[in-house]
Amino acid sequence: MLLDRPLLRRLFHLGALASRGMTLGVRGVALDGAGRVALVRHTYVSGWHLPGGGVERGEAVRDAMVREFREEAEIVPQGEPRLHALYRNVVAAPRDHVALFVLPAFTVLRPKAPDREVAECAFFALDALPEGTTRGTRARLREIHEGLPPDPNW
Template sequence: MLLDQRLLRRLFHLGALATRGMTLGVRGVAVDAEGRVGLVRHTYISGWHLPGGGVERGETAVEAMIREFREEAEIVADAPPRLIGLYRNAAAAPRDHVALFVLPSFTVLRPKAPDREIAACAFFPLDALPEGTTRATRARLREVRKGLPPDPNW
């Protein structure tokens, strides 16, 4: 199963490189009033991640982030997402970049039902992230919580 996930992920990124050259993705931090962060678990890759995805042709990074929050977590922005940093994600592909946003105010429309892309979506206390939360997700949350400068690499 893990090998299949790695192969699918690699094929996706190779396809993106072939059609786009440089890739740009977005990830977002949404912390609710109780101090819990929204995380998603994908069907095609292991671990808990910040909601996000690729910026589509003709779309701004902010528009992509708003769309991804809605698609992956049923989160609707009540205020514009704030850009925190731009990272190079060499683990995904040599020319992949990720823009990280924080959503200062939002509404959760309903619990996210699993679908073809998202296996699970939930909110977790920042000091008690679930097992399987990725290294990059933990690092980005640490930067945001502590006001640290962004690491240039995802």
Template structure:
């Protein structure tokens, strides 16, 4: 499932450019992430083509869109997953690594439908369910921290 990935400097440049745009076009940026857990206690993760690491699916909330609408859209686009019931809000996190204006809402989704197997595309290099005790190498610290907070009772952080 691997595709070629941009070099780290180019992915940083892309990220910087997008956030520079958002900084001037929006007062604050807001993102959503979904912790999608199946009945076998596996979590759905994605690996982007433009930034390193394995992440929870999600993305930015667009102007005029609610957080839940954004989560629904991002899960469909990045994971080919539809929520069967409203998700539970697990926390709100300040993402100072992205900007001084960025916050991320994390939701837990336990009832869902897999619409189809997610195939690689221009944005998603790989995607799939992983056992919680065998997360793929490169799973981000933020992803591991959110899972520990939600599933192991680790004290929640205020920061992403």
């Protein structure tokens, strides 16, 4: 078969990537002992969001989530983040997907200092989320808190 040749197989996959490219991101839910969730406010987009970002080339999804928790919220997992669901994020792009993780236990190393990407990071009670918390963030927290099935779309 023609696709058994390594170079042709590689070209086929590159062509598929170019014509059907997809982006993948991660978001994470970190609830502290008081039932408060970590949210971040970015410098480049409005609203409060769950910590997260893009998966880098060659990076495992789980590793991307651990990295984003540390970069955006100074959170270090104690144990494995649990994959909750995979969503299609049509608001960002037609082929964007988001893997949502729940972190059962963690340590906050220090308060997150503002930087070029994160203007603010704080913990909020689920019944007192800040004004500007995005619709997608509210929906994901409601699914987790109320044990609802995940919506396929972010």
